[in-house]
Amino acid sequence: MAIATYVFLDLQSNCVPQSNRKVEITELCMLAIKHSHIAKKKKDQEDPRIQHKLQMCFNPKSSLNQNAPETGLTGDLLKNEATFNLEVCQLIKAFIDGLEAPVCLIAHDGFKFHYPLLVQHLNEFGVQLCKDIVCTDSLYAFLEILESEKSGSTKYVKVKVGKKPKKNTISKAKQQYIHIMKGSDSDLVGMRAHINDYKNISDVGNKVLKESDREELESNTAENHCIMLMRMVLSKKEQFLSWLENNQSLFSAMPNKL
Numbered sequence: 001m002a003i004a005t006y007v008f009l010d011l012q013s014n015c016v017p018q019s020n021r022k023v024e025i026t027e028l029c030m031l032a033i034k035h036s037h038i039a040k041k042k043k044d045q046e047d048p049r050i051q052h053k054l055q056m057c058f059n060p061k062s063s064l065n066q067n068a069p070e071t072g073l074t075g076d077l078l079k080n081e082a083t084f085n086l087e088v089c090q091l092i093k094a095f096i097d098g099l100e101a102p103v104c105l106i107a108h109d110g111f112k113f114h115y116p117l118l119v120q121h122l123n124e125f126g127v128q129l130c131k132d133i134v135c136t137d138s139l140y141a142f143l144e145i146l147e148s149e150k151s152g153s154t155k156y157v158k159v160k161v162g163k164k165p166k167k168n169t170i171s172k173a174k175q176q177y178i179h180i181m182k183g184s185d186s187d188l189v190g191m192r193a194h195i196n197d198y199k200n201i202s203d204v205g206n207k208v209l210k211e212s213d214r215e216e217l218e219s220n221t222a223e224n225h226c227i228m229l230m231r232m233v234l235s236k237k238e239q240f241l242s243w244l245e246n247n248q249s250l251f252s253a254m255p256n257k258l
Helices: 035-040 086-097 110-124 138-151 172-182 186-197 201-208 211-217 222-235 237-245
Strands: 005-013 025-034 052-057 103-107 134-137
Touching: 005 035, 005 110, 005 222, 025 035, 025 086, 025 110, 025 222, 035 237, 052 086, 052 222, 086 110, 103 110, 103 222, 110 134, 110 138, 110 172, 134 138, 134 172, 138 186, 138 201, 138 222, 138 237, 201 211, 201 222, 211 222, 222 237
Parallel strands: 005 103, 103 134
Antiparallel strands: 005 025, 025 052
16 A cells, blocks of 8 residues: 555653553654655755644643653643543544545554554544554564664565465454564564664664754653654665555554553
């Protein structure tokens, strides 16, 4: 499917998924860029001029954990903000529906954190996004791109994920994102041994971006993460777009809990 718009997504939360508390979104940012503006951008040009952005902060119902101040958010700062509610869900849907379709969401560690957390919040208020929206996880893209560069290979360009499922087994859409996470042949499975080096978006940004492209993005905010991710994709756009052709899944296939 030929993507028309990419939406870079980042969420911040009140606590980590491994805690015993309900994980709630405290900050959301969506940064939308047209495919044509990414494909045509030349090296060392400024960021694409046309950007659509939705950025909001929310007051969680439960307290923030001790690591939350790393995001710059505190209970005192958030106390007068709205909770994540039906109107917010409708706003997210309206924002995406207003973009040129087809739309692809891109998040770093999206399959295990950002997408399930967003789906969980949308489901709570009975809101569903367009069924044609696809998504991918930049963690696995840059894992394969950078590890392939180390070995002088372009294996990631040729890999096709998602095989025809057997009758009465999980859907093809679900198989697609599972295959992206696990790798679909021995070379890609072997790359997963290095996955911890790619989980932190700032660490990957340090590998991919020039210092001048990341120095103003050091603070840990959802907006900065979206801008960093956009610049990471732009810096490796040929490799990333080739990888993306065969490494995307329907957003509707994402898990509904962390």
